Amino acid sequence: MRNFKTDLEQLIDRLKEKKPFTFSKYADGEFAILVNHKITNCDNWTFDPTLHAYEQKLLLNSFKYSGKNYIVGISCPCCVPSSHVKWMRDESGSDKITWANLFVNSNYPTVKDEIFPIFDNWDGKVTLVANEQGMNRELPFKVDNYIPITIGSWFNPDLDIIIEKMKKLAKSASGQLFLFSGGPLGNILAHQLHELNPGNTYIDIGSTINPWVTRDNRGYLKDNAILKTCIW
Numbered sequence: 001m002r003n004f005k006t007d008l009e010q011l012i013d014r015l016k017e018k019k020p021f022t023f024s025k026y027a028d029g030e031f032a033i034l035v036n037h038k039i040t041n042c043d044n045w046t047f048d049p050t051l052h053a054y055e056q057k058l059l060l061n062s063f064k065y066s067g068k069n070y071i072v073g074i075s076c077p078c079c080v081p082s083s084h085v086k087w088m089r090d091e092s093g094s095d096k097i098t099w100a101n102l103f104v105n106s107n108y109p110t111v112k113d114e115i116f117p118i119f120d121n122w123d124g125k126v127t128l129v130a131n132e133q134g135m136n137r138e139l140p141f142k143v144d145n146y147i148p149i150t151i152g153s154w155f156n157p158d159l160d161i162i163i164e165k166m167k168k169l170a171k172s173a174s175g176q177l178f179l180f181s182g183g184p185l186g187n188i189l190a191h192q193l194h195e196l197n198p199g200n201t202y203i204d205i206g207s208t209i210n211p212w213v214t215r216d217n218r219g220y221l222k223d224n225a226i227l228k229t230c231i232w
Contacts, residue, residue, distance in 0.1 A: 002232075003231075004099060004101075004102070004105075004106065004107060004229050004230050004231065005106075005107065005110070005229075007098045007099060007102060008102055008103070008107045008110060008111075011023065011071075011102070011115075012110075012114055012115060012118070015115065015118045015201070016118065018123070018175070018201075019069075020069060020174075020175075020198060020199055020200055020201050021069040021070075021071060021201060021202075022067070022069065022070045022071060022190050022191075022193075022194040022198075022201070022202040022203070023071045023073065023098075023102075023190070023202070023203045023204055024062060024063075024070070024071070024072055024073065024186070024187045024190035024191065024202075024204050025072075025073030025074075025100040025101075025102070025103075025187075025204045025206060026063060026072065026073060026074055026075070026088065026100055026187065027073075027075055027079075027100040027101070028075060028079070028080055028084070029041045029042075029183065029184075030059065030063075030100075030183075030184055030187060031075060031080070031084055031087075031088065032047070033047050033055075033056055033059050033184060034056075034059060034060055034063055034088075034091075035087070036049045036056060037049070041183065043151060043183060044151055045151050045152060045154070045155075045183070052155060054156060055154060055155055055156065055159060055184070055188075058159075058188045058191075058192075059184050059187055059188060061191060062187045062188050062190060062191030062192075063088075063091065063092055063093070063187070064091065064092065064093035065093050065094070065191045065194075065195070066093035066094055066095070067191075067194050067195060067198065068198065069096075069194075069198065070094050070096065070190075070191075070194055071094065071096045071097075071098060072092050072093075072094040072096065072097055072098070073097075073098050073099055073100035073101070073102055073204075074088040074089065074092065074097055074098075074099070074100055075088060075100050075101075076099055076100070076101065076230045076231060076232060077231070077232070078228070078230055078231050079101065079230060099230050099232075101230045103115075103205060103206060103208050104206070104207070104208065104218070104220050105220050105227050105228045105229065105230055106227040106228060106229040106230075108208065108220055108221075108227065109227075111208055112140070112208075116140045116141050117141070119140075119141035119142075119177065119179070120140070120141035120142050122142075122177045123175070124173070124175040124176045124177060125144040125145065125173070125176045125177070126141070126142060126143050126144050126145070126176070126177045126179070127143070127144065127145040127146075127147060127166075127169055127176065127177070127178045127179070128143045128145070128146050128147065128179045128181070128209075129147040129149060129162075129166070129178070129179070129180045129181065129182050129185065129186065129189065130146070130147075130148070130149065130179075130180075130181040130182065130209065130213050131148070131149060131150070131151075131181070131182075131213050131214050132148035132149060132150055133213060133214050134146070134148075134209070134212060134213030134214070135148050137212055137213065138212065139209065139212050139213075140209065140212060145169065147162070147165070147166070149162065149182050149185065153182060153185055154182065154183055154184045154185035154188065159185070159188070162185065162189070163188070163189065163192060166178070166189055166192075166193060167192065167193065167196055170193040170196050170197045170200055171196060171197055173200075174197060174199030174200055175199065175200065176200040176201070177200070177201050177203075178193060178200060178201070178202045178203070179203055179205050180202070180203070180204045180205065181204075181205055181206060181207065181208070181209055181210075181213065186204040186206070187204060189202070190202045190203075190204055207221070
């Protein structure tokens with residue numbers, strides 16, 4: 001029976017077996033963009049449909065993509081209105097749907113204890129796309145390439161520059177691990193790089209590394225936080 005923990009364990013098994021896959025997650029902020037609603041995110045970027053039609057199209061393309069081993073995380077009814085969940089289920093192009101929150105809340109201790117060590121011992125290059133504040137800081141796993149971004153990097157002109165840079169890295173070899181901690185930028189990269197070279201593993205790890213890169217700015221990262229278990 002599927003549940004919040006068993007879905008995570010399936011990804012852990014894939015990582016251990018070095019079976020390439022992509023995990024791209026879409027939470028409430030991404031949902032607003034997908035349906036073209038103006039939003040100012042908790043990380044202080046603002047999406048405006050009148051200004052960011054290009055970026056919205058790329059994000060929507062990533063959500064509707066149906067590539068092999070392309071796993072899409074969507075919001076769950078315990079976190080957002082059920083109408084949002086239904087829209088995401090109906091509109092996603094992937095036949096492999098799981099929780100957008102798969103790496104957080106009550107699953108976060110397992111991510112730290114089991115997934116981070118796998119990243120640290122990856123047999124191949126590891127590339128991390130994350131906030132520039134994390135450059136040269138000690139991370140919970142080794143990184144061969146740290147690609148620094150800013151709050152506005154998922155908007156052009158930065159977006160196209162980053163996409164082309166990442167495509168060159170993705171094409172250079174298979175068996176690599178690419179990790180994204182950059183909001184909608186991670187979704188766009190997950191799609192475009194998977195389509196280019198599905199022989200690598202691409203994972204949107206979201207805010208899981210914030211304590212090392214920026215700060216503990218999510219509820220589940222706080223000391224003594226009550227870690228909820230998400231349900232369908």
